[in-house]
Amino acid sequence: MPEVAEHPPEVETPQQPRLSRRRLVVGLAAAVAAVGSGVGIVATAGSGDRGDDTARTFLGATDEVVQGDLESSTSTSGTLRFADARTIQAGRGGVVTEVPTPGSVVTLGGKLYAVDDVPVFLLRGAMPAWREFGSGMDKGPDVQQLEKSLRDLGFFTKQPDQEFSWFTTDAIRRWQKANGLAVTGRLPLGSVLFSSGDLRIGTVKARVGDQTGPGGELFATTTTTRIVDATLKLANQQLAVVGAKVGLNLPGGIRTTGTFSSVGTPTEKPGAGEQKETVIPVVITLDDPAVAGSLQEASVTISVPSARRENVLSVPVGALLAISPDEFGVEVVQADGTTRKVAVKTGLFAGSRVEVSGDGLAAGQRVVVPKR
DSSP states (O other), X not given: OOOOOSSOOXXXXXXXXXXXXXXXXXXXXHHHHHHTTTOOOOOOOOOSBOOXXXXXXXXXXXXXXXXXXXXXXXXXXXXXXXXXXXXXXXXXXXXXXXOOOTTOEEOTTOEEEEETTEEEEEXXXXXXXXXXXXXXXXXXXXXXXXXXXXXXXXXXXXXXXXXXXXXXXXXXXXXXXXXXXXXXXXXXXXXXXXXXXXXXXXEEOOOTTOEEOTTOEEEEEEOSXXXXXXXXXXXXXGGOOTTOEEEEEEGGGEEEEEXXXXXXOOEEEEOSTTOEEEEEEEEEEESSGGGGTTOSSEEEEEEEEEEEEEEEEEEEGGGOEEEETXXXXXXXXOTTSOEEEEEEEEEEEETTEXXXXXXXXXXXXXXXXXXX
8 A cells, every 4th residue: 555645745836026016105205205306207117018917807996097298396385475565755854744544555646645734646657756847847757657647647638758848737737736735837856656556555654743854764565466475496496487387375275376477596595504595586476366365465385397298198106016126017907807917117207196108008098096
């Protein structure tokens, strides 16, 4: 009778390494970190279909392979505020007899303040008033902007030019009469203030009854236009281009867009510890100012586009898996519900998605996205 072994001989089976999505997370750490700086990561991929189809029907979570534009961005913070802050100074000496209300807006022809009960009015123009207006004065652009303001207020009927004529005198006289002023046809220095737009009143420094002299500080103003002040790191200076679009996240979850309206020169600001950091100051205007509502000043998060790919395939970053130590792939769900692994080459990482390409990969396919 043949002898029967008590224990079957041990057979050594070689163990093949299996790379899980958990281990892939470590491998993608650098790639995810690169998303914030807009750097595309390209991994070397091998052949397309690995051929390890499963026999079972997949019932887990999936997402779609999407074809379209992909854009990455870098983020920075900024401050929403009113533009062109300035301090209004007295044009003449005397006793302050009237000051504006903080938060109010003074428009063309409106009263700003009064000294010795003589009001000072707001007119439109970029050049400051630097001399008295009256018959016999030399020609100049300040005369033309005065005539434009008087025309817009309905008192000057001719085409504005740089010559102070009889028509200018007549317009001033009629404007003075309408505002209850002494009708002289002349405007002494300090009786009007020119501004490119309406003025919003800020902090009022002078009080009624204060004695002031020429140049005395009265109150702060801004324009009614809101902007976002921000800085970009020196390494991102190529992104700061006048006219370029950015994304803006305002308080309350409000998302909107803006445009770089000015880009400054490299400037040093305090950094960590005693070190200084070189940054690029930028100003952003809101494409739709109305979205800011009643916000006067607020912190804003800015998203600046840093890289863009057009008409590419992309999948969620979580869909990537490691096929081998040096190549990535995705698990495609086939028409019969089974899955197969497809090797891919990765491109731009943007937010939660990544650009991919590979044989057998097409828009509209479903890929496995495991729950973490």
